[in-house]
Amino acid sequence: MTKLDLRVNIAGVELKNPVMTASGTFGSGKEYGEYVDLNRLGAVVVKGIASTPWKGNASPRVAETYGGMLNSVGLQNPGVEEFIKTDIPFLRGYDTKIIVNIAGRTVEDYCAVVERLGDADVDLLELNISCPNVKEGGVCFGTDPRMVEHVVKEVKKYAKQPLIVKLTPNVTDIVAIAKAAEAGGADSLSLINTLLGMVIDIHKRKPVLANVVGGFSGPAIKPVAVRIVYQVAKSTNLPIIGMGGIMTGEDAIEFIQAGATGVAVGTANFINPTATIDVLEGIEGYMKQYGEENINNLRGIV
Amino acid sequence: MTKLDLRVNIAGVELKNPVMTASGTFGSGKEYGEYVDLNRLGAVVVKGIASTPWKGNASPRVAETYGGMLNSVGLQNPGVEEFIKTDIPFLRGYDTKIIVNIAGRTVEDYCAVVERLGDADVDLLELNISCPNVKEGGVCFGTDPRMVEHVVKEVKKYAKQPLIVKLTPNVTDIVAIAKAAEAGGADSLSLINTLLGMVIDIHKRKPVLANVVGGFSGPAIKPVAVRIVYQVAKSTNLPIIGMGGIMTGEDAIEFIQAGATGVAVGTANFINPTATIDVLEGIEGYMKQYGEENINNLRGIV
Amino acid sequence: MKKKVLAKVLLNEAIAPNNFKMVISAKEMTVDATAGQFVNLYCNRGELLLPRPISICEVNKETGEMTLVYAVVGKGTKELSQMKKGETLGAMGPLGRGFEVSYEVEEHLIIAGGIGVPPMVELVKSLKGNITVYLGFRSNPILVEEFEAYGAVVHVATEDGSVGLQGNVMGLIKEHQPKPQMIYSCGPKPMLKAVADWSKAEDIPTQLSLEERMACGIGACLVCTCRTKKQEDTDWENRRVCKDGPVFWRDEVIWND
Amino acid sequence: MKKKVLAKVLLNEAIAPNNFKMVISAKEMTVDATAGQFVNLYCNRGELLLPRPISICEVNKETGEMTLVYAVVGKGTKELSQMKKGETLGAMGPLGRGFEVSYEVEEHLIIAGGIGVPPMVELVKSLKGNITVYLGFRSNPILVEEFEAYGAVVHVATEDGSVGLQGNVMGLIKEHQPKPQMIYSCGPKPMLKAVADWSKAEDIPTQLSLEERMACGIGACLVCTCRTKKQEDTDWENRRVCKDGPVFWRDEVIWND
Ligand SMILES: Cc1cc2nc3c(=O)[nH]c(=O)nc-3n(C[C@H](O)[C@H](O)[C@H](O)COP(=O)(O)OP(=O)(O)OC[C@H]3O[C@@H](n4cnc5c(N)ncnc54)[C@H](O)[C@@H]3O)c2cc1C
């Protein structure tokens, strides 16, 4: 059998394979770099970066759930300057693409980060619009099509790299949101960010998370994520990075068959530090089993 | 220690304890009646009943997921006449409350069932507004506050029994929907119906469900359900029946502490046919452990 | 009250590649068990919630033992295959409507394929008269000796021709031209359909055991339905494979794909 | 490359009500291990995903064995307590920053409470000089003989007065009026806070081992942070208990509840 071709193209950027890290679960790669060869990853998606350092929420910031977890990190990050100084040089030491996840509390915040990254050596930008919009009473940017189109359009004005927009699943009509992002000029979509959940410690009679509610991730949420990738793939033309509960190569294949071009591994890293590589090898195993030579032939075949 | 008091009041109807069955998971009680003493349940919530018999969707109608399941039964039911003839007499043989879950494709459908049940010997009605509204292009009744207020208001005109409205979690702003139901005249809310999910069989390269997407239930979804019960309890005055992934008494206590008056056990029945009784005994165990004599004192204390 | 029980594993061993025989001890489950019924087996893993329906292969009401034969096809059956003697697993049954057994019938024909073969062992034990069994497999036959031990005449077909006739059960029918009074069949859908078409043409009463994905297993959730019709009806209805079946009369079944 | 390994359980037994000692064999994990570091243990249940951080109680680099002592407080530790000799479990480590050990210090005081006691055993083994250990328990003391065997002078307090002083470690401090050069402490937050207040008043350098809920355990996910400050700073920052700790200097820690 000839060599497997796992290359995928996200908005003009070619990745050696579809496997990436999900933002916020992999730091900027340094820590997991002690457990996996970062050269083997299609891309490293770094934690959310804001224009200035953010301290994030109080602890506890994590709660375990049945087959999943909640987090309320609150986008703690060292700010874009520190990121440019420390993390880009580190990652450029590896043969992998760099995708910068961007956090903001206002449209201006987002634009500031994107502008600052204009001459930085990174490959793609991922706009996390699950953040609360402080100017609109804290309602999440990603829940209103008009707000989505507006923020994407503004950010695009400053973006020198292709722009991935990462959507929240906590909406009535994900297709309307995806189309709004497309209309705003998004080059690609990341699906999905975390669901909104809560866990109560019935013995202490209070929420486990200091922040009360948190973002729900892990294998428990996979059916929601697959459904959203499928719906959006059928109704927009943008390349999709699929995520939400990917633990194995088979899970990744499920997202690809649903319509995803790339796949990101998040919570699974915490359970298995080599999850990214195991997912990659699982994808290869599936392709060999069915004699598929090109990963792109599996995309959206459902 | 004095006797535990587990009685709860849902919209004027007193239940001997808060434990009910989740609609659609317990038939009309006949089958599980061979495994559990129905006299011990606070109420039996029967499967969704429509004005005429519905055949439901094609099979396969079930898919297993990590810590949960999808179903696409599509509200198969024998219609309200058959229900009145067969199921009410059966259930009235037991000392438990009867709650009738109501399905419809139009506002008129719902009203017809409710009107027909006017002189039937049932205790409460549960309006399932997760059904697609055929007159509005199939968009789910429960996803738009105006539609919710309208359908509840219309149905209330015919309702002789108190009306519980059961909400879908697949919305951007559950509080707005809950308030709309309250404004329409709902006497109580059931939270939550299933999430929307999908599973692909990567070997057959097609969705597992004949219907492609299905309703996602089971312990995997509990953090979403608890979050919704908590949010709605903080923002409306209606008694809430909480459900979504309840497997044990501790899970039920979590919903009660989040603000639920009653709790319903669904998917857990499939894994453990005595789940309802085990949940009841688990609640009693918790109360004994902490010397709580009245279940109502635990409600909403988070 | 009926209940889910903890059954003890007495034996669990491979009888062919990927095929396992498990013997469990669970007196309550054997009392009313009849051929064609099934049991629910529960996996000991938190992420695999739903029960796995497995047909009763043999039941011994005196010892309270039940034999189950299963193929490893996914996570749940893999988990089952790793259980060891002495361990316990959750189980519930017997469930469903089994084969109808009439002592007036003297010539029986059993036609089974693949993992539809196991329930036919208990069926052979409960029938009186002359029993012929046609078995189809992809490759490695299972349970042939059991059928013979209980007095049936067995013919085997394998797709790769490694044992018996090369081909499938329809080939056996062609070869032997049987004229039974009653047919019992279990196996993959295309096989059932072919058997049904042939037996209808021959006008022989036929019982078919169907398979569908399940949740409750006891008739409460309606996820396991198949399309059926009453003998004379024009309209059809969705009936529960777990409760109204798994065994249906041929003329009840509507083949919709 | 570092990695998660499959560790073999050599021993797993109750040493007090609800308290278990587990000895695992996992050579790779012992090589660099130091006192105050921890390991991640993974439960063999699909619904319990996150690792359980457990302190290293003792490590034997020659045999590749590691001793862990844990209390059963929830589902994960319950699962761990049911593991049997010979079984394997996923484990990763050593993780985090342990206690700083200086050979210039001659008078050491270790103050630990409850399930904060285990990591102090390995600490005693790695210190030189005179070591005094104050241990507080609700009721049943654990590991006292181990401390004594490694040459420490041990004083015990129990809340119910069943063993040693009735009260807590602060009572032991009051009674003995210690004047050490270095303090090491691990245990419940109120205890740590009390120790910190006292040692600050006495101006004795103090290392505290903190606890926080974790996910990755290696510093990548930022869920395990605690508020800290740099010696002279007015502002504070959230630092990772799993990577920057679990051991911090007293003056780094900000007590925010
Ligand atoms: C009435 C009945 C009797 C059966 N008797 C036998 C038997 O005696 N021996 C045997 O090997 N198999 C039998 N089967 C099929 C057996 O139930 C499935 O092979 C098994 O459930 C697969 O589980 P899994 O976890 O390995 O597969 P997975 O694909 O991982 O299972 C995922 C889900 O799909 C369900 N599922 C998958 N395949 C089937 C199937 N073919 N039929 C029903 N549900 C399925 C599972 O129960 C589970 O809920 C029977 C099925 C039915 C309905």
Ligand SMILES: Cc1cc2nc3c(=O)[nH]c(=O)nc-3n(C[C@H](O)[C@H](O)[C@H](O)COP(=O)(O)OP(=O)(O)OC[C@H]3O[C@@H](n4cnc5c(N)ncnc54)[C@H](O)[C@@H]3O)c2cc1C
């Ligand atoms: C650095 C460190 C070292 C530790 N060393 C020990 C030790 O040597 N012996 C010992 O008995 N315990 C120790 N603990 C506490 C131990 O990690 C928890 O008791 C254990 O994780 C509880 O798991 P569970 O599943 O039984 O409880 P559950 O409450 O069911 O766990 C649910 C989730 O919360 C987390 N969690 C619950 N309690 C704690 C806690 N106190 N600290 C951190 N996470 C928690 C669990 O890891 C899990 O993710 C240590 C904790 C840390 C952070």
Ligand SMILES: Cc1cc2nc3c(=O)[nH]c(=O)nc-3n(C[C@H](O)[C@H](O)[C@H](O)COP(=O)(O)O)c2cc1C
């Ligand atoms: C601890 C943690 C932190 C996260 N931080 C971010 C973030 O900074 N930006 C972002 O867009 N998504 C963030 N996410 C969401 C993930 O990138 C991913 O979308 C989600 O977890 C679903 O994938 P998973 O189930 O594989 O984890 C975070 C998730 C976790 C668990």
Ligand SMILES: Cc1cc2nc3c(=O)[nH]c(=O)nc-3n(C[C@H](O)[C@H](O)[C@H](O)COP(=O)(O)O)c2cc1C
């Ligand atoms: C097989 C199945 C059928 C259902 N049918 C109905 C129904 O007819 N009407 C309704 O309101 N909810 C229906 N539901 C939703 C449940 O009542 C419940 O809201 C949901 O399953 C969440 O609870 P659980 O996680 O405990 O199952 C059904 C759920 C399942 C699993």
Ligand code: FES
């Ligand atoms: S599986 Fe529930 S009705 Fe058949």
Ligand code: FES
């Ligand atoms: S647990 Fe992930 S950073 Fe500490």
